[in-house]
Structures are given as structure tokens and as C-alpha cells.
Amino acid sequence: MVTAVVIPIICLYFFLITRKEMKINDSKWLASAEVRKEAVLTGEIKSITQEKQRFYYHRYVLVYELTLQTETKLIKAKKICPIKNNSITDTFSIGEVLRIYGCWEGNRFHFHEYQVLQKESKKGD
DSSP, X not given: XXXXXXXXXXXXXXXXXXXXXXXXXXXXXXXXXXXXXXXXXXXXXXXXXXXXEEEETTEEEEEEEEEXXXXXXXXXXXXXXEOOTTOOOOOOOTTOEEEEEEEEETTEEEEEEEXXXXXXXXXXX
8 A cells, every 4th residue: 555655656756856857957958059258269260070969868969169270379169059950050161261259168269159251362462
């Protein structure tokens, strides 16, 4: 008689904990694309790496790692996009000049918003 009452209570308890944890991780998954706009970088893309990573169970993120040549040095920039059913992937190509808006996290520049600039033609003297 006791097990007929206790087992459903235990199952309901674990169901509620799991549902709460899924809501928290879903909000973290959606927030992974949000980046503070503290700095601006402009540079030419030298290399591109695109990778699909698991975030939490059935949630995935698309990680772009770009190497940008600025006026002074090479900088590694990272963009994280949650993969949704209706999401459109960004296309970057080597040689494009970008202006990216984001913040520094360690020695990498983390960004979400970017602008493609026209490549300036160099005139020879």
C-alpha cells in the first residue's frame, strides 16, 4: 500500500526537477548568442572554422571561429549561434572585410553582430 503512494510521488518529483532543469538550460542555450557590444574590430578574414557542438541533450550551437587580420595583428574571433528549426546560417568567405561588434573573453573576441564592408582597392604608384 505504501509503495502505491510513494513511487508516483518520487516519479513526479524527478519529473518536476527535470522540467525545471530543461527550462534553465533552454534559456542558457538561447542566451549563448547574446554578446555585450563593448568593442569594435575591423579586419580581413584569413581563415574560417565552422563547427556544430552539442549544448545540452538535443540542443546544438553553431560555432564560427574566424581569424581576422587587423591593421596591427591577427585576432581570433568567435561567433556562437543556437541552432533552431528555422535558423539561417551565416556565410563568411576568406578575403571579406568585416566590422564586428562584441567583447573580449580572454584572448578571443566574442561577437554576434557584424557588418560586411567593401574591400578597398589598392592603387599602385
